[in-house]
Amino acid sequence: MDAAIACRGLTKRYGSVVALDGLDLEVPPRVIFGFLGPNGAGKTTTMKILAGLLAPTAGVACVGGIEVSPHDPGSRRRVGYLPEEPSFYGWMTAREYLLFAAGLLGMAGREAARRADELLDLVDLRQASGRRIGGFSRGMRQRLGIAQALVGRPAVLLLDEPSSALDPLGRRDVLGLIERLAGETTVFMSTHILADVERLCQEVAIVARGRLVAQAGQNELRHRYAAPIFEIETAAPAPALLERLRGEPWVARVDQEANVLRITARDEQRARRELPQIIAALGEQLLRYQQAQPTLEDVFVRLVEA
Amino acid sequence: MAIVVLLRKELLEQWRARRLLVLGVAFLFFGLLSPVTAKLTPELIKLAGASAPGLVIQIPPPSVADAVAQYIKNLSQILPLVVLLATMGSVAGEVERGTLPMVLAKPVGRGTVLAAKYLGLAAALLIAQLLGALAAYYYTQVLFGGLELGAFVAMNLAAGLYLLVILSLTFLASTLVRSTVAAGALAFGFWVLLLIVSSLPRVGQHTPPALLAWAAQLGTGQPNGSHWGALWASVALIAVCLIAAWLHFRQEEL
DSSP states (O other), X not given: OOOSEEEEEEEEEETTEEEXXXXXXXXXXXXXXXXXXXXXXXXXXXXXXXXXXXXXSEEEEEETTEEOOTTOGGGGTTEEEEOSSOOOOTTSBHHHHHHXXXXXXXXXXXXXXXXXXXXXXXXXXXXXXXXXXXXXXXXXXXXXXXXXXXXXXXXXXXXXXXXXXOOHHHHHHHHHHHHHTTTTSEEEEEESOHHHHHHHOSEEEEEETTEEEEEEEHHHHHHHHOOOEEEEEESSOOHHHHHHHHTOTTEEEEEEETTEEEEEESOHHHHHHHHHHHHHHHTOOEEEEEEEOOOHHHHHHHHHHO | OHHHHHHHXXXXXXXXXXXXXXXXXXXXXXXXXXXXXXXXXXXXXXXXXXXXXXXXXXXOOOOHHHXXXXXXXXXXXXXXXXXHHHHTTTTHHHHHHTOHHHHHTSSOOHHHHHHHHHXXXXXXXXXXXXXXXXXXXXXXXXXXXXXXXXXXXXXXXXXXXXXXXXXHHHHHHHHXXXXXXXXXXXXXXXXXXXXXXXXXXXXXXXXXXXXXXXXXXXXXXXXXXXXXXXXXXXXXXXXXXXXXXXXXXXXXXX
């Protein structure tokens, strides 16, 4: 089966600034795909190229096997796009905007009205459908943004940081909505909120400095890239232990939070052997010692900092 | 058809954002004011003269030609500025507010989006000028009489073409820059440049502002010489503005 999204050698330069540097990426169909990266990594640029708003300097971006281009309107038929900060015509009502979007996709009359109403129900805006968008909260606008992107039943839904600017309730609603889309369409979601990715995404790609750093399923990514991590909790702060560990060659980094030390090891075997000995030698009162499950954040930090 | 959907949106926006209202009221106001000003100006001057003993002011009685001259003056000075201010944000305003990406991510061409915008603005201008012209015609007939309808229509067509030139220059400016204020400043610059070129000897009579002199002659039923050069120059300038706007907008990175 064709990849839902395929980017090959995707490059975008703005003068001397390289936003994308030969990005290669393949997204399988009907998954919720997390597109991760620090600010300035090229996520939004990739999104805009896939949405047909920007032309790449080099390389190709395909959706459903068709190359997307700003100069070929037909190539955008299979794509739904929600920008990072969706802006609407504030003088329109939510229903009018969806009918407008449906009209641009060639729907009219009852078909457009039925689709608008379906989507208003889906995003829980039926009650507010007759209100002007200018008075909507940020969360409502985000949900309407998802609805307008879904009007044409796109094969690929591009969501650029869909939950970044929302309060906890707005975020809960939007994430719940994205969860409900699983299996219906391919959701390609850029974000830097790793908790959202852990909750929603089956597969993840990490980009840094305009290049793909890693791509895999969430669990595979953790196993493949996470360094072993050990957590130690002591009865009182242990500055001597902290200093000693930071000097050990098998320790990559130590993070301290109150009485808990989180040790990222370079050599798992040595860590298992030597860590208990060091704690005992320094006479620290140990409350907890465990080898922790690496989180997506551990993988992210390690890959992006590399 | 995407252009019909977009044009409907443009017209609805003109209505709800009160742009049509502003244009309509401005044209209506100056349409009414022109014959009234022509009629009352001599009276006002006489009143001013009365306060200075010994000063005798002799003014010929106002005629329909004065009403037409006043109407053309408003169409050439104040109303182009109103058109500029009302339309300068047509594209730049949308870029500024960020409303275009979700529209352009749909399967519609950028040329279609621009065409709908321009047609919407031209329609608003047409409606506004029609209102102003009707008001001016009616009051001129009431106050002076003797205004020939055919001549008045011809005059409005010539003046309307000039306003369409101003609209096209503003539209181009709005496409070239990313803020409404900058678009307004650039459009004003284009207008001033046009007026400077029109004041040059020999060249001036073949520029769009010469349409206004022609319009005045048509309105009084005294055409004096051929102004086809100005007409074709206006049509060409409108075409250049629209093509340049499209060439720039199709490459615009949003």
